[in-house]
Amino acid sequence: xxxxxxxxxxxxxxxxxxxxxxxxxxxxxxxxxxxxxxxxxxxxxxxxxxxxxxxxxxxxxxxxxxxxxxxxxxxxxxxxxxxxxxxxxxxxxxxxxxxxxxxxxxxxxxxxxxxxxxxxxxxxxxxxxxxxxxxxxxxxxxxxxxxxxxxxxxxxxxxx
Amino acid sequence: xxxxxxxxxxxxxxxxxxxxxxxxxxxxxxxxxxxxxxxxxxxxxxxxxxxxxxxxxxxxxxxxxxxxxxxxxxxxxxxxxxxxxxxxxxxxxxxxxxxxxxxxxxxxxxxxxxxxxxxxxxxxxxxxxxxxxxxxxxxxxxxxxxxxxxxxxxxxxxxxxxxxxxxxxxxxxxxxxxxxxxxxxxxxxxxxxxxxxxxxxxxxxxxxxxxxxxxxxxxxxxxxxxxxxxxxxxxxxxxxxxxxxxxxxxxxxxxxxxxxxxxxxxxxxxxxxxxxxxx
Numbered sequence: 001x002x003x004x005x006x007x008x009x010x011x012x013x014x015x016x017x018x019x020x021x022x023x024x025x026x027x028x029x030x031x032x033x034x035x036x037x038x039x040x041x042x043x044x045x046x047x048x049x050x051x052x053x054x055x056x057x058x059x060x061x062x063x064x065x066x067x068x069x070x071x072x073x074x075x076x077x078x079x080x081x082x083x084x085x086x087x088x089x090x091x092x093x094x095x096x097x098x099x100x101x102x103x104x105x106x107x108x109x110x111x112x113x114x115x116x117x118x119x120x121x122x123x124x125x126x127x128x129x130x131x132x133x134x135x136x137x138x139x140x141x142x143x144x145x146x147x148x149x150x151x152x153x154x155x156x157x158x159x160x
Numbered sequence: 161x162x163x164x165x166x167x168x169x170x171x172x173x174x175x176x177x178x179x180x181x182x183x184x185x186x187x188x189x190x191x192x193x194x195x196x197x198x199x200x201x202x203x204x205x206x207x208x209x210x211x212x213x214x215x216x217x218x219x220x221x222x223x224x225x226x227x228x229x230x231x232x233x234x235x236x237x238x239x240x241x242x243x244x245x246x247x248x249x250x251x252x253x254x255x256x257x258x259x260x261x262x263x264x265x266x267x268x269x270x271x272x273x274x275x276x277x278x279x280x281x282x283x284x285x286x287x288x289x290x291x292x293x294x295x296x297x298x299x300x301x302x303x304x305x306x307x308x309x310x311x312x313x314x315x316x317x318x319x320x321x322x323x324x325x326x327x328x329x330x331x332x333x334x335x336x337x338x339x340x341x342x343x344x345x346x347x348x349x350x351x352x353x354x355x356x357x358x359x360x361x362x363x364x365x366x367x368x369x370x371x372x373x374x375x376x377x378x379x380x381x382x383x384x385x386x387x388x389x390x391x392x393x394x395x396x397x398x399x400x401x402x403x404x405x406x407x408x409x410x411x412x413x414x415x416x417x418x419x420x421x422x423x424x425x426x427x428x429x430x431x432x433x434x435x436x437x438x439x
Contacts, residue, residue: 017211049174057181061188065204066211072188079181086174121189 257305
């Protein structure tokens with residue numbers, strides 16, 4: 001168990017570092033792929049909803065602490081994303097959900113829902129919610145899904 | 161009751177934890193401007209800066225080669241630019257002093273660029289880009305802003321050749337400005353000149369100015385030749401041994417003026433007449 005936790009911790013930290021890198025070099029008009037959310041969705045699909053929610057909060061907290069420097073925002077998004085992804089958890093079929101193309105649409109749904117609920121927070125006073133919705137909710141979901149696709153290709157194509 | 165509660169928790173624990181963590185996230189968001197979380201944010205910021213520094217140094221390491229190449233190219237361009245500026249400054253100085261000279265001398269002056277130098281076996285000639293078409297004649301004195309350069313010894317349509325004071329065959333009548341002593345300027349050693357035929361009775365000191373003499377039939381009087389760098393008496397010699405530092409830097413000279421000078425024909429005629437009488 002400890003080994004597994006340490007593995008997730010290492011994976012989470014790698015996701016945060018990569019996220020920082022992507023924020024700097026791969027952001028398109030401030031929209032960047034959310035690797036941290038992909039990570040928490042992946043964990044929720046493998047370990048279940050409760051573990052996923054806790055993991056989401058911790059990963060989000062570290063991400064806020066090290067990348068956004070605005071405590072609570074990513075925790076909020078990651079907890080919702082893990083919660084949503086947890087509904088797709090099947091104990092008997094962990095690999096199928098976490099390593100196949102299912103991962104792409106599950107992460108897209110989780111991200112969409114979490115980003116949608118985070119709209120009032122990320123809008124930061126911007127009154128044009130529709131623009132923010134298009135840009136941050138749909139934009140981030142689409143951009144992150146591309147990355148999810150890459151991860152699936154690298155990690156789980158043998159299961160497809 | 162307890163059983164009911166534990167049953168409720170078993171069924172709804174995910175929702176309870178979700179609600180708790182969500183609430184805690186909200187709480188964190190609300191405390192972002194709070195003094196209690198500022199310390200935590202500072203720690204996060206410092207950690208990120210440190211990590212970014214490491215990443216940057218790694219990235220910089222890989223870009224060092226191209227950066228080095230870029231700097232070398234830039235350095236070469238700067239060296240070239242510095243040489244050009246130095247040359248321009250030198251030329252500027254020369255031109256300034258020549259402008260001053262032009263206002264001081266009434267004789268017509270023909271400006272010319274130095275396009276060649278011949279220095280071998282005691283010869284020191286300059287080639288200028290002004291010739292017969294510019295009314296340059298053999299024997300014309302050549303000056304720069306600093307002083308006398310030499311005399312023209314050969315001309316063609318567009319060019320002329322100048323024998324400088326450093327040439328072994330150059331002989332110019334000169335005068336020590338302070339001592340009013342006349343002598344002959346010839347080439348000396350190591351880029352210096354030597355002044356001959358100055359009697360030991362004159363008190364000469366280092367730094368005394370030497371200029372062309374009114375006795376010269378080649379150059380007009382009063383043009384600076386240089387300054388005394390050393391003057392000494394030699395045993396068994398009635399003349400002083402005087403070394404002159406030329407006013408003109410011949411190695412960097414790039415522009416010069418050719419003067420039209422001819423001694424008064426009346427004076428020359430009188431001298432010739434008197435000499436014939438004596439014979």
